[in-house]
Amino acid sequence: MNNDLILLGHGSGGRLSHQLLDELIIPQLSSVPVAGQNDAALLNIGGIKLAFSTDSYVVDPVFFPGGNIGDLAINGTVNDLAMMGARPLCLSVGFILEEGFSKAELARILASMREAADAAGVAIVTGDTKVVPKGKGDRIFINTSGIGAVEHNLHIDGASAQVGDKVIVNGSIGDHGIAVLSAREGLEIDSGIQSDSAPLNGLVADLLPLGPALHVLRDPTRGGVATTLKEIALQSGVTITLDEKSLPVNPGVKGVCSILGLDPLYVANEGKLLAFVAPEQAEAALAAMRRHPLGKDAAIIGEVTETSAGKVQMETLVGGVRGVEMLAGEQLPRIC
Amino acid sequence: MNNDLILLGHGSGGRLSHQLLDELIIPQLSSVPVAGQNDAALLNIGGIKLAFSTDSYVVDPVFFPGGNIGDLAINGTVNDLAMMGARPLCLSVGFILEEGFSKAELARILASMREAADAAGVAIVTGDTKVVPKGKGDRIFINTSGIGAVEHNLHIDGASAQVGDKVIVNGSIGDHGIAVLSAREGLEIDSGIQSDSAPLNGLVADLLPLGPALHVLRDPTRGGVATTLKEIALQSGVTITLDEKSLPVNPGVKGVCSILGLDPLYVANEGKLLAFVAPEQAEAALAAMRRHPLGKDAAIIGEVTETSAGKVQMETLVGGVRGVEMLAGEQLPRIC
Incomplete structure (x- = not known):
């Protein structure tokens, strides 16, 4: 294992992911150590409390029993907002498409995104589409970022667990x-x-x-x-x-x-x-x-x-x- | 040219991009035709006016004279918010790393992101990191999404150009x-x-x-x-x-x-x-x-x-x- 290179395990969400975050990413980009992080950031803008979250989806295969990368990308960010007790309001969508990807499959994915957004009651309000040459991506990657309204005064947080819970x-x-x-x-x-x-x-x-x-x-x-x-x-x-x-x-x-x-x-x-x-x-x-x-x-x-x-x-x-x-x-x- | 497949030109930002948006993406995901779209969405949340934007960065090569994908990803989304006359407040960052990418290069990119964020006066508040197998990505792709405060009552819009301007x-x-x-x-x-x-x-x-x-x-x-x-x-x-x-x-x-x-x-x-x-x-x-x-x-x-x-x-x-x-x-x- 070469310690100087990114490994698949750095994307696992587990111990290696935490290491990468703690050693490289967090020290540069954030003032909050990984252990203090929640599923979304809490913001206070002009007295309004918001949750803000992002996730990229690279699932393989793109279509699987019970869903596809499209509804996954909507639900995943909706859920990250919901885990702050926030009411998800709107999402952005960023596509990275591989040259040669099928428009028909893209259409199916888009239809799933529409359905998932409607089911969750969120609006898709802004987006971006990039295309990379064949062999430089894998069919389709999707990023969704989302904003939710925090309408409670509870302290729902990974640090709030108490003995007896x-x-x-x-x-x-x-x-x-x-x-x-x-x-x-x-x-x-x-x-x-x-x-x-x-x-x-x-x-x-x-x-x-x-x-x-x-x-x-x-x-x-x-x-x-x-x-x-x-x-x-x-x-x-x-x-x-x-x-x-x-x-x-x-x-x-x-x-x-x-x-x-x-x-x-x-x-x-x-x-x-x-x-x-x-x-x-x-x-x-x-x-x-x-x-x-x-x-x-x-x-x-x-x-x-x-x-x-x-x-x-x-x-x-x-x-x-x-x-x-x-x-x-x-x-x-x-x-x- | 196969009309059923995604082409590199669909990511150009030009006519083919507009076609893909108008034919496939916009009808499913948005109520605003591409001709009515601006660089960011305008939101009104609890009486607070916000701009919200997203962009994925897939630049090749990752390092180039005058910058790299990191500062590009920060400046690009800052600028999309600024084009609404908004004051950029905070960004999310989503990484898609290719297995085998160099940690040293990632560190350089992160340092550029930190510098760019500081120069623009924006906070990076939330993020996500995925890793794809070697050959299924291209070193590093970055999505940034951003929220800005709209503190003016002007109608700065692509539809607002007037004769004489x-x-x-x-x-x-x-x-x-x-x-x-x-x-x-x-x-x-x-x-x-x-x-x-x-x-x-x-x-x-x-x-x-x-x-x-x-x-x-x-x-x-x-x-x-x-x-x-x-x-x-x-x-x-x-x-x-x-x-x-x-x-x-x-x-x-x-x-x-x-x-x-x-x-x-x-x-x-x-x-x-x-x-x-x-x-x-x-x-x-x-x-x-x-x-x-x-x-x-x-x-x-x-x-x-x-x-x-x-x-x-x-x-x-x-x-x-x-x-x-x-x-x-x-x-x-x-x-x-």
Whole structure:
């Protein structure tokens, strides 16, 4: 491994991504260390509180069961805004197309973007299109950036987890990663799994009435639930203890993971959120989620058990306890 | 030419770009036809007026005389906001890195971004980093999106050009395109030309006191001055008449253009703006520009001569008049 070059793992969202950010990118571009970063920036412009976020999408293949790069790009940025408790208002879209890409496929992607934007209730207000020569890109990359209105006074933040908080997920984990993987060239597996790509802003709107009991919201995309929880544990300085038997995992995801030696805890999601809620409001949060179509399989999967330097552990099915670390390298490249 | 596929020219910023936008992208993603589009979207959020813009940068080579993809990405989005008369506030940054890209080169690019952001007075507040496998990208692509505050009540718009307006440019044209071209592999030409990449928000701030006499601001990037003027002529429904002898063109740019058969009117700029100003304020505008370091070679290069369906023409050095059309195909791919 050459330490002077960018590796695929630097895009994993896991430990190598954090290293690249902490060593190179953050020192130049930001005053906030990676451990203090959330899914979007909070801005105060003329007394108006806004959230602002960006993501580039390079998923391979471009079309996969349950979605394509277009709806993924809309939902992904909508969700990053929603994780700040913001109401997504508008998006920008930047395309990098490879010469020779099919206009018909572009049209399908655009139609999905339109549908996804309508479903999320966001406007696409500005854009840009670049073309690179054949062999200098890969069909289509999409960047979306978004602005949301922060209309609450809660302190929803990765650093806000408290001892006693229940950790709630709105449904089964790992579906997006396995859906993309199963569609990948040379590895066509008929898992029957669809991507969970979906806009979470409606679900978040239903959680905001919980008020100050709502401590953390985070969508476990690249790096999966494990990496996201480890980030929160580090940010908040707490230990999070998961209960393995309560983790909702679809049988198809379990099957593919066991064949390929993957752990669903590290597989990407694109329509899931993790909510940390004070214990006295946890049942209310669970009930609110279950009333929403995107939360009907919501489950409490763990809790914050103690103050510490930032640890995630899991009580396993067989009764032991194992440590859960951040994704180390790159489990599934180009998953979003 | 296969009409079903994306061509390099679809990224030119010229006629093919407009076709792709009008036929495929705009009908799905926007309610505003390409002819009505400006460099950034105007938003009104809770009574606060904001500008919002995005651009992806795929310039080849990544380093060129006078700059690199990093400062280009900062200045480009700063300028798109400035062309709405907005004060750029903050940017997002999205990287798509190719596996194997050098960390040392990334560090140089990041340092340039930091410097450019500081020079423009904008904060980088949020970001994203993806990595694609070797051969699926080209070293580094950068998207920047930006938010600016619109603190004026002027109607600065590509549709606001009026008969009598003087067209002012803040300096020599074509430098960026020729600087990039001269650094391109296999074509190393020692033109001595540096890119003009620069943040124009300070210059625009000096023009805003002109008030309602300031009709249009637009930065002639891809497609050059010709394409940008043609867009404005179409948007405003006017004829713009250029005076060839007044066009500021550096001798090095002239030389390379004549060798390669290029027209500086179509070559990209990254630190230039075109201002349309009511005639009674034109000299004041010119003087304001010339007081600014980025406007000391400012010149009046033409005027709006009549109402029409949207025409640009040029009085040539030899005393004739020729039509000026939009860039048709792709003169210089990946210029920004």
